[in-house]
Every structure is written in C-alpha cells, then in structure tokens.
Amino acid sequence: MEGTGPPRLVSFAPDVRFERKLGGVVEVSAPGVRFLTSERNARLIRQTVLAHSGRFLASELLEAPELDDAVRQLLQRLLHAVDGTTGSRLADLYDRIGRELPDPRFVFQNHGFVEEEESFDWLLPEDVGHKYPLNLARYLVDGLSLEDRMVLDIGCGRGGTCSFLSRYFRPRQVVGLEYSRSCLALCRRAHPLPRLSFVCGDAAALPFSAASFDVVTNIESSHCYPAPWLFFAEVRRVLRPGGVFCYTDVFGDLEEPARARRRLEALGFVVERQDDITARVARGLTAGYADFERLLRGMVSEQRGNGELVESMLDSIKRIPEEAYASGKAVYVAWRLRAPAEHRADHPAEHPADHPAEHRADPVAMAGGD
C-alpha cells in the first residue's frame, strides 16, 4: 500500500463493526483496531467494506482517486497484511458466517452458474432451492467419471459440493477440506452421508499423503489464500499421476488467471480446459438471488444477533453481478487440469512439512514472471 515496493497481499478485516456513540460519532472496530470517526466517514468506510467484503485481495483499491484522504487512512487501518505462508484471514469471515448462521439448509457459498438455456431435469427435488450454486459444481466436473474415485474438495465451505458429488456420482470416497471450524461442524451435521468425510486443514498444507486422490475440486475458495502457489503445489502432490484438478474461482486482479496458469504449468499440470465463465456465473448469481435472500432472511434471529451480517451479505451479493462482473472488474475462470502421468523427482512426495522451503517457492516469481 505504501511506498513503491512489490504490492503486498492485503484484505479487509473480515469482521468490521460499527457502533453509534453519543455526540454523533461512530466507533469502528475490527480485530486489533478501534477508532472513532464522523458519521459521514463511517458511512463511506462501511460502503467501501461492503462493496469488497473481504472477497478480493485489495492492494490497489485504496489508490482510487475519488477516495477522500481521511477515509483512505482509516481504511488502511482496517486492512490486514497477510504473511504469505499460513492459512487465510478471509477464512475468518466464513467462520463468522458459520457461527452466526449455523442453519444446515444453507449449504453453498458460491455465486452459481447457469447457461442461457438450461434444463435442470437431472436435479433431485431436494436440491431445487440451491440449483444455481450446485450447477457450478456440476459444470466443473462435467464429463468426468467419478465412479469409484477418491475425490477431495478443498475449501468445501458448508459442504454442498461434497454432498452433491457423493449423491449424484458413485465415488469411492469424497473428502471435504475446510479451514473454518464452524463450517466444518456444520458440514458434519448437515451431510451425514456414507463415503463422505470432512477434515479441518489449510489448502496450503494439505494433511494427506502424496498421490492419495484421483480428482481434486476447488470452487471459489482460492481467492482467500495468501499464497496460491503453495496450494497448487499441494494439489499436485496429493493427486495421483494422471489425476484431475477441477478448479474455478473469481479473480479481482485481471492479470491473476494468466499468472495462475503459469504457476500450474510450471508444476507440470496440463491445461485441458480453460474457460471464462463470468457471464454464466453472473447470470447464476442473479437468478439465484431471490432464493438466497429468502433462505438468509429466514435465518435472522435476534438471539444470535446475525441481522447485520445477513444484511451486509445480501447487500454485497446483490451488487456483484453489476459492479464486479458486468463492469469487467472481476473475471470468473474455470480450469480442467491434468497432473502428469509420472511424479517428477523434484516434487516433494510426502507432507510439505518434511521438505525444505525451496520446494515450496512460487515458480512464477522464481522465473521472474511476476
């Protein structure tokens, strides 16, 4: 943010609170930060935080010329610098959502997907309420045989994709990995299915041995990871030779998909498909909004004090199709990647903790690609 060095990875503090005090001032607080400011500044801060709501790593955001200097300085105090090696601060936001909205009917947290003309005749009646986010998972594994396969869904959130994969295909086992403990508890309660289990962990340090999965899926989660190249290397490690990585996410930095592709190719992945699905995701988000709003509003409870969270979630989700997608500020990309048939000797075969740090370096940065 300051100076001219390389851009730092930053994100808005996921848990910003506003409290009106006597004398017309507002107390703004987030973990490790607390300050008083005018109502006007608080409103501007709130609008900016809501518009970005922890979804995008926001290193250039505060350069916007229309931003008032006082507000810019206050906003800077609400940014977390990310140390690049551990799990994600953004996961705190999902953890809060898991704690304040622990309802097992809320099982997806992705934007959804729908073709211009789409038949949902394959959908089971119990899934009608979240057909658009479920359809994103379906699109991602389309044409892939999962029968008798070991499948890992990383950043599984509230478990909707894992449940879908285990009920619609016949995998040997589906494992959902999630960083947030509240989401994980919810997954276990909401999806008591045979051949489905959930594990707590960090995408950048997977708690599995090498070559243990045939297919890895990752939906709208990697934007939370401070160091995505560690995640890519981990996926490569846990996939068996020739295994498939089905990967999709939203990118607020339009250069990032090309960087991600270079990182993945440097690890030996072969890109079998790469699609810009922004328009279909935007359509899915818009089409699914009414169902999502109904679901969330039905969960507001005074006892849990979750009204503010629900309002801020709905407000930011409602704006995304227009402000992020139609405006061209964000793209949604989907990849189908295949791990090479043989494991290369220079790739760590066991858990990353057993290997020196240089195995975990960013291949793109090392090649001078960034």
Ligand SMILES: C[S@@+](CC[C@H](N)C(=O)[O-])C[C@H]1O[C@@H](n2cnc3c(N)ncnc32)[C@H](O)[C@@H]1O
């Ligand atoms: C937008 S949600 C998507 C959830 C799910 N994939 C879906 O489609 O509904 C992103 C999820 O990634 C999880 N996450 C964030 N950082 C993570 C990390 N380092 N390791 C594993 N999961 C992480 C968050 O806790 C959150 O549940």
